[in-house]
Amino acid sequence: MLLLIFLFGLRLLLNATFSRAAPPSSQDRCRCLFGDACWPSTDDFASLQKQLSQPLLHPLPPASPCYPISHPSGDCDEVHQQWTNASWRAHQPGAMQGENFETFVFSNGTTSACFMDTSLGVPCTQGSVPVIGVDARDDVDLQAAVRFAASHNLRLVVKGTGHDLSGRSTARGSFIIWTHNMKNITFHDTFTPQGAPQSDAHDHAITLGSGVQWQEAYEAVTAKNRVLVGGLSAGGTVGAAGGWVLGGGHSVLSPSFGLGVDNALQFTMISSNGTRYVANAYQYANLFFALRGGGGGTYGVVTSVTYQTHPNLPLIAAAFATSTNSTTPNAPLETLFSDLIHLTPELSDAGWSGFFSLAPDPTTGALGLSGFFVMLNGTLDRANEDLGRFFSTAQSLANASDNALTVQTSFITPVDSFFIWYQNFFPQTSSAGSNGAIGSWLLPRDVIEQDPDRVVKTLLPLTILSIS
Numbered sequence: 001m002l003l004l005i006f007l008f009g010l011r012l013l014l015n016a017t018f019s020r021a022a023p024p025s026s027q028d029r030c031r032c033l034f035g036d037a038c039w040p041s042t043d044d045f046a047s048l049q050k051q052l053s054q055p056l057l058h059p060l061p062p063a064s065p066c067y068p069i070s071h072p073s074g075d076c077d078e079v080h081q082q083w084t085n086a087s088w089r090a091h092q093p094g095a096m097q098g099e100n101f102e103t104f105v106f107s108n109g110t111t112s113a114c115f116m117d118t119s120l121g122v123p124c125t126q127g128s129v130p131v132i133g134v135d136a137r138d139d140v141d142l143q144a145a146v147r148f149a150a151s152h153n154l155r156l157v158v159k160g161t162g163h164d165l166s167g168r169s170t171a172r173g174s175f176i177i178w179t180h181n182m183k184n185i186t187f188h189d190t191f192t193p194q195g196a197p198q199s200d201a202h203d204h205a206i207t208l209g210s211g212v213q214w215q216e217a218y219e220a221v222t223a224k225n226r227v228l229v230g231g232l233s234a235g236g237t238v239g240a241a242g243g244w245v246l247g248g249g250h251s252v253l254s255p256s257f258g259l260g261v262d263n264a265l266q267f268t269m270i271s272s273n274g275t276r277y278v279a280n281a282y283q284y285a286n287l288f289f290a291l292r293g294g295g296g297g298t299y300g301v302v303t304s305v306t307y308q309t310h311p312n313l314p315l316i317a318a319a320f321a322t323s324t325n326s327t328t329p330n331a332p333l334e335t336l337f338s339d340l341i342h343l344t345p346e347l348s349d350a351g352w353s354g355f356f357s358l359a360p361d362p363t364t365g366a367l368g369l370s371g372f373f374v375m376l377n378g379t380l381d382r383a384n385e386d387l388g389r390f391f392s393t394a395q396s397l398a399n400a401s402d403n404a405l406t407v408q409t410s411f412i413t414p415v416d417s418f419f420i421w422y423q424n425f426f427p428q429t430s431s432a433g434s435n436g437a438i439g440s441w442l443l444p445r446d447v448i449e450q451d452p453d454r455v456v457k458t459l460l461p462l463t464i465l466s467i468s
């Protein structure tokens with residue numbers, strides 16, 4: 001068992017000074033950026049256009065409809081309404097899930113950005129949003145795009161949804177390959193990887209184009225009464241065949257069926273010279289190995305991934321939420337957090353997965369501990385034994401705490417399938433569009449088993465973290 005810990009940091013960019021900065025320069029950089037003398041000419045782009053199925057993209061920052069301030073170019077009300085909507089952002093080539101990644105901060109502290117808040121009086125500039133690129137729909141589009149980028153030495157970014165937690169799917173002065181519209185989904189009653197013997201045929205596999213997002217993938221497998229190891233986010237907006245699987249692919253179903261990479265049977269990929277590879281355990285096996293965890297964009301542009309699906313089993317769902325009257329960890333919260341950390345190896349052995357978070361209330365700043373858990377094909381008796389005890393502890397601590405700790409909710413319930421759980425129990429509130437930076441650590445099981453109190457003492461003061 002490994003625990004994945006996410007730490008969230010809020011970074012306010014508004015204190016920086018603003019500038020209508022000059023276009024980026026590639027002096028001292030190895031790639032050709034927009035504004036440099038080496039940037040391709042209009043004729044170069046016209047000849048690229050002839051090879052593409054779609055018009056060239058000219059991505060804009062998501063707040064651009066609000067500008068110029070005197071005569072907004074688009075529907076600024078919509079921008080305000082949708083700003084935190086993860087789907088709205090994922091559908092735009094110029095938007096990231098985290099607003100800060102759209103902003104560029106120069107080494108002297110000045111900023112190029114396009115703020116939703118027009119009252120700042122700052123003109124909208126391109127920031128770190130790519131200036132031009134390809135709305136890829138097939139291999140031919142991708143091959144033309146990568147060859148063009150390579151021949152002009154452009155800074156290339158590949159983007160499906162903009163969920164990258166370090167902002168790597170956007171870059172100032174870059175050329176973008178947007179895979180978002182590569183939405184093909186093919187179900188295979190039987191799938192044999194290319195080059196494999198017939199004896200390695202897999203029943204019930206699914207091939208997803210690299211623009212497919214988890215909501216779409218879950219709907220497709222549910223229609224076949226199957227389940228797919230996949231990620232969680234409000235609205236199912238994370239890419240199902242992009243950065244998620246290339247980085248490993250964590251899922252609440254992983255204790256039963258492995259990580260995303262354990263379920264990948266085959267990748268198709270376009271390399272930087274435009275060569276198309278079909279990689280699996282039988283051909284280009286090294287590339288297959290590398291793609292399963294080597295990171296987004298490291299080896300080429302993935303065009304599709306074929307996954308093993310699994311039987312659609314019922315599960316037990318559990319969740320709890322507590323709040324405190326304090327902005328720093330108080331005694332009952334510390335006891336409860338410690339209890340949960342001590343319990344984690346046992347929960348893992350019993351087949352539970354899920355997330356728990358320590359976070360301040362967005363309005364009051366008071367800390368709270370909350371979590372949700374899933375046990376595939378589990379029993380209510382077992383669930384009550386494992387988690388019922390913890391929920392009772394929470395209630396007892398709250399009862400004795402004189403309002404220092406409050407239990408807002410706690411429940412354990414059977415659910416017919418993963419998709420029903422995902423739609424009804426997983427929080428669907430959008431949390432996109434803010435300034436944030438997230439760090440994560442893999443915590444080996446023995447660290448928790450050997451010194452759980454030290455884990456508690458280390459993590460608790462951080463006051464904003466999520467453990468999965």
Ligand SMILES: Cc1cc2nc3c(=O)[nH]c(=O)nc-3n(C[C@H](O)[C@H](O)[C@H](O)COP(=O)(O)OP(=O)(O)OC[C@H]3O[C@@H](n4cnc5c(N)ncnc54)[C@H](O)[C@@H]3O)c2cc1C
Binds near residue numbers: 163168301
């Ligand atoms: C709200 C939220 C929820 C999340 N939930 C989970 C979760 O449950 N489990 C989990 O494991 N992770 C989760 N993540 C992390 C997420 O899996 C990674 O950020 C992942 O890289 C996102 O991939 P993407 O393709 O959706 O995003 P993008 O931002 O489009 O791409 C991410 C990276 O992959 C590259 N890339 C994208 N498409 C391709 C392609 N076709 N070929 C080559 N490179 C490509 C990009 O260049 C970039 O480097 C979550 C992140 C967020 C913001």
